[in-house]
Amino acid sequence: MVTRAESAAVTRRALLDAAAELLDLGGPAAVTLREVGARAGVSRGAPYRHFSGKDSLLTAVATESWQRIGDQVHALRADPELGASEKLRGALLTLVRVGRDRPHLYQMLFRRHGHRPEELGEGLDRVRRQLCGPADDPVADRLRAAGRFQDEFLAVVAGLVGERNTRHYGALLLSGAHGITDMELSGHLDPDELDASAEELIDTLVRMVADTGPTA
Amino acid sequence: MVTRAESAAVTRRALLDAAAELLDLGGPAAVTLREVGARAGVSRGAPYRHFSGKDSLLTAVATESWQRIGDQVHALRADPELGASEKLRGALLTLVRVGRDRPHLYQMLFRRHGHRPEELGEGLDRVRRQLCGPADDPVADRLRAAGRFQDEFLAVVAGLVGERNTRHYGALLLSGAHGITDMELSGHLDPDELDASAEELIDTLVRMVADTGPTA
DNA sequence: GTTCTCAGATGACGTTGTCACCTAAACGAC
């Protein structure tokens, strides 16, 4: 016999997996609640028993990905065979790797929420709900998971620059790695125009911070 | 009397303006072809006479924005009262300003296209068309407009680092500014966790490049 | 055994992007 809680957990897992798979294949537009339900072996309305809507489901997928990334940096931080700058390089390249392997998922990691739905006329209720509505639960979870990753990352940065500069240079390094990844994914790092493999850019960034950070 | 070409150009302009306005108000989801048509004084199907679809319309809006940004950097580059590092700082802050003033438009500037629509099963034809289909004309225009901005930007960078390093450090600076902007917009630059106003981060970045770039 | 609870199924509704078809006015050739 299968308890109800067990079966619900299995379904929830299957929904998340199906959503992640469809997201990888065709981006957010390909994540149809109908198709997600079908791949999870349930019907179109079933996801609403586990998530408040499509946005919430996609946000949950992003949350799990942030947790995995945080775990990876945690493991990398504990590796005794790596030096401080190697750990930092590895942590930054983790973002690049996720971006290359799963570009649509990467986009979800940095999705914006709730920007200026101020004066939307009288219609467009659907859009307003989408922007203002579920901005409480799942988004907060995602930012919390991202915060855990940032804590791990800052611990790595602290090994390279002084305690006093960790938060500032951590933000700079993180923004830099994200920007490099995002520029590459969006096709704005044209090799004919810019001398710019992501790895070389990150190496330059790490080197500059290692040279400047501790003494600044 | 109004010639047909004039009236069509007016309509096209009105469509672009309406789309940009709706984009600012509620993001891409709020840009409805029906509402765009209504605000432009035409009907729901009229936009298809000027753009191949919704994606093409939004891409055209982004293209115009890249052109404006390129013009701004061009004007800033010609300003005789600014030093090299001030010009660079101003160019980078241009991106930050666009991101803050018009976050949804900023997202369109770096939108991805055509990622892995490989094995999408038998259904989902709509998604496949959306990913593979109009990836020829309007996207190329957008990247061309962004390239013009990059040329202007690289000319600014060349004033700070040597000719030999311009393309590499230009890519690094551009990626850095974009990453900083995008992290701020997506809520990942928590002031409690990271010591990170966008302005300070960009100042640090410019200072590091100015110290390291010319000699590397 | 009876009642409650809740995961899931189903029908329905409104909205959307997109297309096929139609209309009429500007245009070019003569």
Added chain:
DNA sequence: GTCGTTTAGGTGACAACGTCATCTGAGAAC
């Protein structure tokens, strides 16, 4: 001027989507 052509724009229709109200049936609580 007239006549066919071109084309911006309007309209009807269709499928797909997110979402909700409602129903059903099986585990859980007593």
